[in-house]
Amino acid sequence: MAFDRTDPTDLAALKAEVNTDPISMGYDPSGATSQLLKLLNDPANNVGGETSARVFDVSALLDALDPADLDAQQTNAHAAQWINTIVQNGDTEPYKNKFRDLFAANSATVTALDAQVSALSRGEVLFGQATNITREDWFAARAS
Numbered sequence: 001m002a003f004d005r006t007d008p009t010d011l012a013a014l015k016a017e018v019n020t021d022p023i024s025m026g027y028d029p030s031g032a033t034s035q036l037l038k039l040l041n042d043p044a045n046n047v048g049g050e051t052s053a054r055v056f057d058v059s060a061l062l063d064a065l066d067p068a069d070l071d072a073q074q075t076n077a078h079a080a081q082w083i084n085t086i087v088q089n090g091d092t093e094p095y096k097n098k099f100r101d102l103f104a105a106n107s108a109t110v111t112a113l114d115a116q117v118s119a120l121s122r123g124e125v126l127f128g129q130a131t132n133i134t135r136e137d138w139f140a141a142r143a144s
Contacts, residue, residue, distance in 0.1 A: 002127055008144065010141075015142060023122075025045070037133060037134070040121060041132050043119030048125055058087055061099065061113070065083075082095070
């Protein structure tokens, strides 16, 4: 899920966010676009309650994967195939829960995965991790 300036729903959501400022971010719709984008895209400016998310991409997965946990799963052909598929696919998000379920809840791998969090911008809270609202996105939303 990322912001899509061709999607009327996303445009309406962004426009409503800025015009109503539901969590008091300090938006000024008539002010400088660069300041508005900084408020939407910089995690340090997010004043909302949902300000962090667990990172789950291939590099985070490989960084968290404990060799002992991996060795234990190599005897399970199904688990090993899942791990290889996730790493080769590169799109880990749909497999987050499946990957975690391959390991014991108290395993080093799950503990390391749970410790990997990143701050979220307001745009990411609204439209998904790795979202970056551009000038063109805001202009399209404002004009909608």
